[in-house]
Amino acid sequence: MFGAVSLMTPVYTQARGYATLKDISRRLKSVKNIQKITKSMKMVSAAKYAKAEKDLKATRPYGQATTVFNEQAEVEAQQENVKKHLIVAVTSDRGLCGAIHSSIVKAVKALLSDEKAQNLDTKIVCIGDKSKSMLQRVYSNNILFSVNDIGKKNVSFLDASVIANEILNSGYEFDSGEILYNKFKTVISYTTTKQPFFSTSLLTNAKNIGLYDSLDAETLKCYQEYQLVSMLFYSLKENSTSELSARMSAMDNASKNAGEMIGKLTLYYNRTRQAVITRELIEIISGASALDAKE
Amino acid sequence: MSFIRPLLKIRNAQSQIRLLTRSMATDMSFTFASPAEVLYNQAKNVKQVDVPSLSGSFGILANHVPTLAVLKPGVVNVTENDGSVKRFFVSSGSVTVNADSSVQLLAEEAFPLEKLDLKAAQEQLAEAQRSLASAGSDVQKAEAQIAVETAEAVVRAIQTGI
Numbered sequence: 001m002f003g004a005v006s007l008m009t010p011v012y013t014q015a016r017g018y019a020t021l022k023d024i025s026r027r028l029k030s031v032k033n034i035q036k037i038t039k040s041m042k043m044v045s046a047a048k049y050a051k052a053e054k055d056l057k058a059t060r061p062y063g064q065a066t067t068v069f070n071e072q073a074e075v076e077a078q079q080e081n082v083k084k085h086l087i088v089a090v091t092s093d094r095g096l097c098g099a100i101h102s103s104i105v106k107a108v109k110a111l112l113s114d115e116k117a118q119n120l121d122t123k124i125v126c127i128g129d130k131s132k133s134m135l136q137r138v139y140s141n142n143i144l145f146s147v148n149d150i151g152k153k154n155v156s157f158l159d160a161s162v163i164a165n166e167i168l169n170s171g172y173e174f175d176s177g178e179i180l181y182n183k184f185k186t187v188i189s190y191t192t193t194k195q196p197f198f199s200t201s202l203l204t205n206a207k208n209i210g211l212y213d214s215l216d217a218e219t220l221k222c223y224q225e226y227q228l229v230s231m232l233f234y235s236l237k238e239n240s241t242s243e244l245s246a247r248m249s250a251m252d253n254a255s256k257n258a259g260e261m262i263g264k265l266t267l268y269y270n271r272t273r274q275a276v277i278t279r280e281l282i283e284i285i286s287g288a289s290a291l292d293a294k295e
Numbered sequence: 296m297s298f299i300r301p302l303l304k305i306r307n308a309q310s311q312i313r314l315l316t317r318s319m320a321t322d323m324s325f326t327f328a329s330p331a332e333v334l335y336n337q338a339k340n341v342k343q344v345d346v347p348s349l350s351g352s353f354g355i356l357a358n359h360v361p362t363l364a365v366l367k368p369g370v371v372n373v374t375e376n377d378g379s380v381k382r383f384f385v386s387s388g389s390v391t392v393n394a395d396s397s398v399q400l401l402a403e404e405a406f407p408l409e410k411l412d413l414k415a416a417q418e419q420l421a422e423a424q425r426s427l428a429s430a431g432s433d434v435q436k437a438e439a440q441i442a443v444e445t446a447e448a449v450v451r452a453i454q455t456g457i
Contacts, residue, residue, distance in 0.1 A: 066399075
């Protein structure tokens, strides 16, 4: 992690200054250690990823089913009936997984600058320390609250319900909102996705709501709350799988780069060693021949 | 040949009936899932689903009027086209019936009824009743109340199948 910086600095191609054999061997050792670390991190995330992907497969139909009602009833957030908007940024606490967190933050920032033009009152819920630390400098007024320690172990439904509960009890009565998360596609790709969600009043004003029979306010409220939890759970699940796969490939790349560097350093180390031996030989031989010449 | 023809007719009639029932049932696309597993994924082979909801239990056939409901702890009966009935216990969740006859039944927890253990359920019920008796604050009381109701539903489901 800290070694990533020193990996980038090309110390072995010093233009001036003579790298002694000891310097090179020290550098070589440190790169080897870094490679060991990245390799084992890759192994860990590979194991976690395999499990997460299996779980995700079982969750996908559930997640997809949560949004069917919104599509069928054609719930829409129109400008005139939306004043308060809530963005849920799904990230995690740990980095070293490529651009997975920054792509979420980028999307949040794009939305915020877009919504400023629309005069919306927008709040953000940060899931994970990463989005919090990236957003709090500029948008600290917009952050409603943040949670961490999500997704360290397997994402559970309880995590999602705790977050949803916190949102519903925060006193911020949003009209519409969206969850921003990375949808897992393959090991090497993910897409940053928006999952919209709506307040009960928007649900009651949906275009096709008239088709639905025997709806009372209480049922709709319960339904909307459960829907929010399910959506959150599904987004968390997708995001953690994408994160693990991204970390796996990032660590794979790091190990490869370290391997390359080790190769170059070893070559340089051997050359230098040879040079030192040759120099010593020359010194000995020329010393000896100078003695010979005297006699 | 003459004796084969009536037989053929019967077979034709049978396959027609089968076709008819199938075309009626294909209308329902049934999804039943919990966060942990998928029990039905847009299944077409389901005739009827009975769900326990907060506003009373109801059955869903194909072309049911679109509705939303919130589940309460109880037993979901899924009748498949071949007449076999599968029973699941659900703790809570939601059910959506859409205009295109697709049904989404999302449960927080769903287990086949035969996997539940009566003794464990009874123990849990006793435990829940104890914590209800000792609950101090209103929130604790409400939580304990929910636990008792769920445990009661589990026990009832195992004993009576309802």
